[in-house]
Amino acid sequence: MSCADLFRLFCWPPLPSRIAAKLAFLPPEPTYSIIADGDSPDLRLHLSERAEFQFSDPDKASLEVFLAPTARGNNIACMMAKVNPRSRFTLLFSHGNAVDLGQMSSFFIGLGRRLNVNVFGYDYSGYGASTGRPLEKNLYADMECAWNQLLTRYKLQPESIILYGQSIGTVPTVDLAARYKVAGVILHSPLMSGMRVAFPETQRTWFFDPFPNIEKAPRIQSPCLVIHGTDDEVIDFAHGLTIYERLPKPVDPLWVVGAGHNDIEMFPQYLERLRSFLYSELDALRPVAEASAVESDNNSDSPTSNSS
Template sequence: MGTATSSMAAKLAFYPPNPPTYNVSADEVTGKLHLSIRGHRPRRAVDVEVMKLPTNKGNEIVAMFVKNPSASLTLLYSHGNAADLGLMYFIFTELSSHLNVNLMGSVFLFSKNIIPQIQNPIFTASISNTYADIQAAYKCLKDKYGMKEEDIILYGQSLGSGPALELATHLPQLRALVLHSPILSGLRNIDKIPLVNRPVLVIHGTDDEIVDFSHGKQLWKLCKDKYEPLWVEKGKHCDLETFPQYLTHLQKFVSAVEKIPPL
């Protein structure tokens, strides 16, 4: 199963949006970065800051920080392979509003230096980039925004479950972890999940056509601190946000972990 899953994960890594659905430009006077989605700048109904972050792999990622003035917790979101900031912008701003959290989301370099063949050394190099990318986003949360480890919830979607879970193993005071349609093996999540001692919520669709429902169920069984999972009946890989129970269950989870005293 591990080899098959590795091949599946490698295939996933080849398909980010191309061309990107967004672009970034700098204000000629202030130098402040602005995000445009398919040529149009979104209305600034929320407080969003766009930035470029260097990684320890010598790359540069684009990130956005959604500020919620009443939030006590911050969600660091590691998105799936077929997404970018243009596609995720409104999901990020809606989650920030409805969950009452700050949110950091960034462009992870899944396809950096990848050729369109299933070659695990190439795939492994790409995954190491994603680890560096999420570390850069986490460093920004601490250094620029003064966020504490114990006030951060990591969120990993699909292939993004790898970077989120990897970072979670290094943050013993993390508030919580969310795994959304996660991959069991290939990313070695099966080995890492027992190392996380904080509350874990697993979300998976029963009709997921890309990452079988069994991946989410097995990861949940391996969690040390299990939170009630969300198994979305008839949910597929890329549509779970459209089900009403998705947001309701997330709200319940965030409210619960917010009451847990920091370590």
């Protein structure tokens, strides 16, 4: 990056939103549209060939799509892959920076079937059929909107929701997980902050540093699984390792030896680790958490407790 590029990036003007937009957001040409379904009030998904959908038309019809308004005045596209209506968990999936829901639709169905979970995804402002611009503040509002859809539209409880963020999607995921307790959190190729990606020698979080995951991760109170490839060419492995070390409630991470930024899902240990996290570790952690809560309540009710 030249001196002129650095000047334009940080000094014209030095706004975090401009830095974030230039460094992180790469919305593709939309691979889908959301259209009216005849005379029905429902909407349906229309995929272009570039979406490379790998399943049948009935599978496509099973994807529920709609638009939802955010607190910042945008309408974001939402997609629910309801693989099993009685599934215990729903993943709230925040995707990477260069894809949209059309390209993710096949992955959602495949992942849901392999893990026996429902998968809910959304497009960031300025991506796919979502309105607005891809900005850091919009990113947080988009995630909050998606979260609220699960709670209100689908009547889900936080203890049945797993937050899953991939790459830039770890940014809104960490932000939400730092404010709400959920069943679990999965951070797939997380970044420490925008400046630390662009300038690896950065040792502190500056006031204009976008996406400060490193500052928010210590506030995540849910069990958290970190996944990262050791040969990641986009977000260095050191980012995942440092985030893991800052978490209050980490589980054993998955460091995929030889994996890059976009191929972790191709390694067999990826699904194995996710299954273990969802159906073994979370069950094992739940009684401990409940017992701790009961003990805390009992202590607070004790007449000898200090209530100053």
